[in-house]
Amino acid sequence: MLGSADLPEGIDEVFGGSIEIGWQATGSNRYDALLGYPAFGFGFLTYGFPQTGILGKPNAFYLFLNAPFKRWNKFSLNYILRLGMSYNWEPSDPVANPSHLALGSYRNLYISAGAEGQYLIGEQLSASFGVKFAHFSNGQSSLPNAGMNLLTPHIGIKYDFNGGDRPKYIKYPKPEFTEKGMVYYVTLGNGIRQIFFTPDSTTATLLPKQGVSYPVYNISMGAQYQFGWTGKLGGGVDFIYWGAYNPDIELGQGNVVQAVEYPFSDYLQLGIFISYEFVLNNISIIAQPGYRVIRKEYKGMPTDFYQHLGLKYHVHNLIIGVGIRAVNFGQAEYIEWSLGYRIRKPKK
Template sequence: MNKSLEMNGVVRIICLLVFLTVSGGAAAQTVFRSAGQENDSIRHGLVHKIGFEIRPGCVAPTNSFLEGDNERRKRIDRSLSVHLKYAFQFGEDSYLRRLYPHAYQGIGVSYSTFFASSELGDPVTVYAFQGSRLAALSSRLSLDYEWNFGASFGWQKYNSYSNPQNEVIGSEINAYINLGFMLNWQFHPQWNLTGGVDFTHYSNGNTHYPNGGLNPVGARVGVVHTFGTEPAVAASIRPLAIKPHVSYDLVIYGATRKKGFATEYETCLVPGSFGVLGLNFAPMYNFNKYFRAGVSVDAQYDESANIKEYKVYESNGGDMKFHRPPFSEQFAVGMSARAELVLPIFSINVGIGRNVICKGDDTTGFYQVLALKTSVTRNLFLHVGYQLSKFKDPNNLMLGFGYRFHNKR
């Protein structure tokens, strides 16, 4: 897949996600008002926040390139990033704020370095984020979490001539996934200080090879300014609940991917890119306002599945060629258990499943799913996911849309 296709795929999805985050405040209010929910007037409007963070870390040594098998002959084991973030909360009288009193969401931009600019670059990342409270430790101190998801730009990728030892980063644009846990201290009605731990993963979702990925782990320290006096009234918000019920999610997704494999005698990268198309149907029981779980029927067509069995060996050399595998070896149907964390605008879905209708080594066995669902309307959502195979092998992106039936939230 060339750079143009990468821009059209990953970057458009990320830009759409960020746009939905920025416009989500007004849109979500309109959605719930039109759905006939309780009074959704916003007495003070949206609550706005600006934050700044520093995140030093260590890079996990997952590859010989990071351990010193590189041009500089030095370990790449440090990282540092600085972040500027804008967040908002819904007004204290809004339906969503009464459902989720401590949730916030927004957009951020960061600059990162791994102190190896010539081989990895110093990427700039644009991302959406969301966080909330896990536990109140005192009237001014809480334990919070936050996730980030976005796209990072400006990597020095693998190049067989100028950067041949970089087996970690295979594309100039990579997905960015982050999870943090931190203590949040409100030392002033309009100021908060945060500090905690941080876990990050950079990957291109198997759209390019190599795709070893980069995994910094470290600390985070930040300061947040809230405009207005909203923190003083948070304790007075009257929480709402929802009635348990069953909803049904239908998701259609697609992506492109690269395909490579290793045998006892060779490592092979199959020329070209391959299409992936899938469908999920998941009845989900909504236990409460934060959590739903259920099962999903997952059907997927992968144009590259089991292609390693159809390599054409030519005695006179030349380009590598493959026959197209039969449809029965490219199509699989599985069942997965799903769990989902639900907050305003975003839901995070995780699943583990096994194919029950399949043929060939690539589709036989377990698969794992991690997906972010971003509300576009009350029932329509954007789906950005990633699938692993056999608990270890990167499989493919899952970029699409979904619709929720029988939604009583």
């Protein structure tokens, strides 16, 4: 983390620990073998920053997936994915905590990825060692949102509660995918984008760097072709209500600071996107780069090219999703929560 007046050399020390409870795939469904018999479950982590107390002592609950790049007799090289929600941050505050310049919220989304080696040292015990990259963000729902990035080595011990009865990790021939076809879907998403304002002569009652929250709604309609067990490719359109159009503030009735209102049509935008979806049974990871083709321009507006990275869970044909909408491949606009429905049309 960059330095401040109180910490001119910045923050470069962090320690933490985690505990996880999970399940080892045994080959009970086709995806077990396709993904190399992964482990999945949930966990809890905690971090500390010994150089300062301005960041708080954050914790997080998360879901995890560990799957092998390559597996040998007693050793495997794995990739690791984590997604969850963190809390107990000490948020930035212009009065109470002005030295914290990264995050303006008590709760923040937690995303982590990395690689590790795992070595079996007994029938029920194995050791792991590797490196993880972690990112914390509130998706611009509360400012500031510079984000927090941590790159840390890790070591761990894993215990098998199944008495050493491990799956045989049989590498079956990849089965033919017979369900190729189109998938049509519609989702309704919502998020909050916060913008800072500096007080002037007409808004002197505004606190320094006070944020105003604007709603964002998005209706996505798309079509994808599922070409294999783990992949879908397609595209679609985004119908966007951009509540943060030309953000400005004014004094309303009773000298209350409020957002300036514009005609409804000024808030409307249309985007088009291409989509790739990595399928893990009922869970999918989606990546959707898009471009705003219709919108009313204003000073300081974000770029037309935008990105959407998210997670979807399917309950039959119902879609439950969460993702980050961003620009410039890293500047979050907002966190989007969504619900939707899909219709599958298998190829005849």
